[in-house]
Amino acid sequence: MNVASVSPRWHTLVATVENKPGVLARVAGLFSRRGFNIHSLAVAPTDDERFSRITFTVDIEGTPLDQVVKQLDKLINVVDISELDPAHSVERELMLITVEIGESRKELMEIVDDYRAYVLSEGDERLMMSWSARPARLDELEERLRPFGIVELQRTGRVALPSLDN
């Protein structure tokens, strides 16, 4: 089980930043100088090309996190930053995974069907699929597939938006 989904120390931050060279380094620098690790990171331009949206998850306790958020907000290139409350936000992550088919193709295809994963490529011995879901569900699928033998795996890191419930 991936701890990212359960530990209270994990926080999801979303930042709107200028879409310019060096901005990611400035943001990352405020974590690295404190010895904090960025667990996952997703960056892409928003609907307005001048800006990018960064979603990152970090493993930091509350007080230092507040401090980092305030200092990130001070960066000239950061337009807006906030922490997303998991109870009031929607998170998704995409995973690409290649597994060994081995002896039990039928069992594997049952899992693919169960999770409604997409088969992207199929060889004699290996199967590549993609699936997007809540990060905790990706953890689950990953564990189900592990016994078959994971050849390669790439997760995008989570992206998130506030939910519309209030």
Place this chain on the structure above:
Amino acid sequence: MSTNPTNGGEALVKSLEHEGVEVMFGLPGGAILPVYDPIIDSSIRHVLVRHEQGAGHMAEGYAHATGKPGVCMVTSGPAATNVVTPLADAMLDSVPMVCITGQVPLAAIGSDAFQECDTTGITMAVTKHNFLVTDPQDIPRIIHEAFHIATTGRPGPVLVDIPKDIVDPVNPRSAMTWYEPDSVPMELPGYHPQTAGDPTLIAEAAELISHAERPVLYIGGGILKARAAEALLELAELLQIPVVTTLMARGAFPDSHALCLGMPGMHGNYTAVTAMQRADLLVSLGARFDDRVTGRLDGFAPEAKIIHVDIDPAELGKVRQYNVGIQGDCKVVIEGLVEATKRLGPGAQADRSAWRSTISGWQEKFPLTYEQSLPGDKLKPQFVMEQLRDGNPVDTILCSGVGQHQMHASQFWRFEHPYTWINSGGLGTMGFSIPAAIGAKAGMPDRRVWAVDGDGNFQMTAQELVTATVEDIPIKVALFNNSYLGMVRQWQEMFYDERFSEVHLSDHVPDYVKWAESMGAVGIRVESPEEVAPAIARANEIDDRSVVVEFVTDARENVFPMVPAGATNSEVVVDPSQQHLLDEARGVS
């Protein structure tokens, strides 16, 4: 420069002129060469330094003294790395500064070209912001943005890195069409410094203050940056609340004022340290609860509620949780506090007579003191500092290096006016004093500028006295020569069982008088107490050259009071001659 620029180099110089730059400090080299050509025809005075670190500290000294942004310009690679220390210094002390660095041509960036370094990468953590310019057409706008960022909000250093090809008129890539820097909108969508404090919070703060029986106004360097000294005086007098001024705020409130308690912190005086420690309310104005002020944090001002006012929202609650935290410009917020206090009426304030008499009792019992030298002893540094103070007018600008002489200066000088004290507080940069003094004098040529320095400091940046001579910016240096890295020696004496490791410089070399003379300054050596005042007077009579007065001081002399590292401020150690009084007082309580 009469015609409109047609290339990046001319546009850069003209943009600096447009920003009102009168003086800049720098040293040319390969990548910045094209910019130095239009400098010849510019109205800007360029001061040629001997080391790029000097250019950075001069820009800082200029900014401290004048309130205007300091400007320095250097080339790429080693020159850029040499200004990293002043940038970090300006970052920690919130000094408005713009630094222009040359860079290798755009196409060569990242190729390990001659004198190439990743300047924006290296300086990212020591600047408020930095720019790598890639299009000459952007130069006027980016220069305007750099000055805007450096001087607004919490001030700080901004670096602009400029590749050679976009400023070199022989290169077609440098072509641009001139426009005035402030004629186009700035492109800073993420930068909106907030100056007005929340009126509800200001009213809440005024209310909290009115109930306090043992309040202290805790004044930091932000008061000076906000140019709020007058507003502070009005607030303090209206409320009759005692004031402590941190190392960065000396001069923000007159030392001679009855409410002034002087400097708190590790080497603060007993009353300032203890008043904060016993307070029931600290009103922090432009201060940041630095570890040198708080001592061990979990024992700092244990009964005090906190009102924290700062223009930088990241300071609020960073170190100490506040009861009322107000983001805003100190001057604006203080004026709001004055109004809110007046609305509460004169009868609203708690009775503070007991607090005032307690404080007077401490002041009488534990003044700053030291033992005078015995015949045959070397000079006492505190005595020299007092003589220096008494031999100069109160509007003298005093610059300092870092160490024992810095603490003695802050303790024994009499600060009556804002912007008369310039030192490296946050970063603690040895060698700051001489270049900072030159920068201050360049900005304030009619004022007397003294640099106090230690012998360890002096040997780091003394070569800038050559700059002072050649550029005709005469300063005066009071060199406290005890042959040691004195503050480190003090710690080894007190905390390392007097095991002195690598702190003894030399009793014989260098010969500071000869060194001063070789740089075009007057050198004077003083070894006995009766020579001190006349030497200072002689130095003050010389206006056409710099003067270095070397005071040969007693290395055994330490800085007291002192809060030992790791101790709480309640454990402050006072001068050995007063310690028995303190022990008695502590025994009683």
